[in-house]
Amino acid sequence: MIELRDVAYSYGGGELFSGLSLSLAPGSFHFLTGPSGAGKTTLLKLCYGDLVPTSGAVALWGEDTTGMARDGLALNRRRIGVVHQDCQFLDHLPLTDNVALPLTVAGRHQEAEAYLPDLLAWVGLTRHAKRRPPELSGGERQRAALARAVIMSPEVIIADEPTGNVDWDMSQRLLALLVELNRMGKAVLIATHDMNLIRSAKAQVAVRTLRLKDRQLIAAGAEL
């Protein structure tokens, strides 16, 4: 579904990484780790077409993101649920509208009512449904971002440090949601520093852990 072949990326200075290949197949579950600044967020952005590689190719469902028309990219993004590191909400709208936004822009807002109550309950935000994002804590925003990422029932879920600001119990709950979606056949890719999260995931599903270090993507060793 998402395919990176021999990808390199540079913001203008030196190359952040190069010769990187990765394939997200249905039902796969990947963790991406690495030191801060290694390029995890950049790699995820390449996966949902927010950036295009400086060399190599990224293909979404067989179509190259380099030179992809904006509308084509938009349609592909509806199949990928993303939890952004900085959440990316519309601050003037209440939480419910933010969570339902992918449905709204796809012209399917009327379907939101069917999913919203369960989804908000799952991430523990039912009480805050009418609040606007700036009125929420960092952890609450991350939970809302996860709810938004899955509301379209996407084929791929990409999350950038989704448990960075939430406590242990909540991180287990979010993980349980992702594991459940993975069991339904969705591909999951999570960038995280949280080794405990990776360990609990391993206890539930087959997980591949990748490490971004020294400009290379390597399979993480047995230390996990």
Next chain:
Amino acid sequence: MKRAAWQALSFLAGDVQADRTVPPTGFTARLTLFTAAAMALLTVFALALSLATGRLAARWGEELAQTSTLRISAPAEQLAAQTAAALDVLRTTPGIARARALTEEEEQALLTPWFGPDLPLDALPIPQLIEIEEEGDGYDATGLRARLQAEVPGAVLDDHTRWREPLVAAAGRLRALGALAILLIGASTAAMITLAAQSALSANAQVIRVLRLVGARDAYITRAFVRRFTLRALTGAAAGTLAGGVLLALLPGAARGTDSFLTGIGLAGADWLWLLPIPPLAAAVAFAATRMAARRMLERQS
């Protein structure tokens, strides 16, 4: 046509949910409303000016083209003979329907406003006036002058064209100026709304980024902005047109339809219908300007 109208209506009615995705933009909203209202008001006046001058040009042209005057100045003993000769010439000139020598009473009446009623007409060498009514396309003035010079040396043909032409031309130019003003107003409106839309778009760059990240297509984002600006332009222009219409109706003398140019700048009867297209045209200008600005912005952001 019906389909286009339906599309325009459903576009204006919009989708409440889609509308809320772009936050309200107070400043650009007010700017657009004000611009559209002011420009519509100016358009109403430019239109009234254009229509009034057009009307005047037509009337002057028509009235003056239909009549001319022959003036015969001769020693008293030759006056009657020359008048008769002139009438003969005129009667045989193609394009002249009727020619009639004014009676003494009529000439007196013409002169009274200038010299008072006690003018002793007999004692003065008053020229004889012959009123000519034209028919069809009128007569050949040059040819008639040549014939008159040979047969009636004291005759001077005043066919009014000498002063009619510049007047009609001036009215025509005023009318063209009115049309030019309307075009300029339209262009300025487009420019102002483009600026307002650009400002709203850059103020909402982050909103646009979020919309694109969750899979919004260009058309969705563009529509959210375009709809707003179109509605504002429509509302503003409707208010401006209404205000302009009321002011025109209140102009002194407009309703009485007097001849004077200044009191003639009103709208009469069916002329009022010309005001109806102003708000939809302003909306169309806003639609096109905002859509272009939004598309350029999306092009640059990707």
